[in-house]
Amino acid sequence: NAGVTQTPKFRVLKTGQSMTLLCAQDMNHEYMYWYRQDPGMGLRLIHYSVGEGTTAKGEVPDGYNVSRLKKQNFLLGLESAAPSQTSVYFCASSYLGLAGGPQETQYFGPGTRLLVL
Amino acid sequence: AQSVAQPEDQVNVAEGNPLTVKCTYSVSGNPYLFWYVQYPNRGLQFLLKYITGDNLVKGSYGFEAEFNKSQTSFHLKKPSALVSDSALYFCAVRAWPGSGAGSYQLTFGKGTKLSVIP
Numbered sequence: 001n002a003g004v005t006q007t008p009k010f011r012v013l014k015t016g017q018s019m020t021l022l023c024a025q026d027m028n029h030e031y032m033y034w035y036r037q038d039p040g041m042g043l044r045l046i047h048y049s050v051g052e053g054t055t056a057k058g059e060v061p062d063g064y065n066v067s068r069l070k071k072q073n074f075l076l077g078l079e080s081a082a083p084s085q086t087s088v089y090f091c092a093s094s095y096l097g098l099a100g101g102p103q104e105t106q107y108f109g110p111g112t113r114l115l116v117l
Numbered sequence: 118a119q120s121v122a123q124p125e126d127q128v129n130v131a132e133g134n135p136l137t138v139k140c141t142y143s144v145s146g147n148p149y150l151f152w153y154v155q156y157p158n159r160g161l162q163f164l165l166k167y168i169t170g171d172n173l174v175k176g177s178y179g180f181e182a183e184f185n186k187s188q189t190s191f192h193l194k195k196p197s198a199l200v201s202d203s204a205l206y207f208c209a210v211r212a213w214p215g216s217g218a219g220s221y222q223l224t225f226g227k228g229t230k231l232s233v234i235p
Contacts, residue, residue, distance in 0.1 A: 004160070040126075042207060042225040043161075058222060090160055105151070106223060108160035 004109035023091030032074040119144040123226035138193040140208030151209040
């Protein structure tokens with residue numbers, strides 16, 4: 001049981017390049033999330049998904065796209081990378097709770113460090 | 118809108134002394150409150166949560182947190198700090214009951230760096 005995994009661990013991009021970050025979870029969680037972490041700003045939600053085939057915008061969605069074609073995978077895409085997207089990206093997942101919403105605890109991956117030059 | 122404030126960027130404490138990491142929150146409705154810990158170059162790990170019930174919540178690694186509704190606070194505490202507790206600590210909140218998927222979002226504080234000095 002690997003939990004939440006992220007690939008790659010580190011990447012350097014030039015401005016304007018594109019890339020996809022992959023998040024995979026083997027816990028059969030319905031909910032998945034992408035966050036970015038910047039110094040002094042905590043974690044900010046980029047996009048999230050409440051189930052296979054569905055995605056929604058979070059707090060800072062501009063410049064990013066996501067897809068959830070399979071329940072266990074949640075992809076984060078940067079179509080044209082900008083230096084402002086230099087950050088550490090975390091994926092998280094959570095169960096479907098009894099009340100129909102996400103179970104309270106989120107489980108995090110180890111992160112992807114992205115540097116955009 | 119919901120928000121979390123962690124008023125201290127850094128907390129220093131001597132090993133063996135009690136520690137407190139402060140958190141206050143603002144949310145419409147009742148709060149779900151969480152503490153997560155992040156060790157260097159690692160993802161966030163769940164420590165404890167308050168959903169309902171007893172205001173004193175016990176979590177992993179000997180940590181506990183006290184929910185105070187009147188002061189809208191959820192401070193993290195440990196009776197005796199260890200050097201291995203040195204890490205970045207995040208408080209998070211979301212409201213319940215939610216209305217719509219967007220209301221299930223967790224809002225994190227900016228984090229408090231805890232340094233335990235041998």
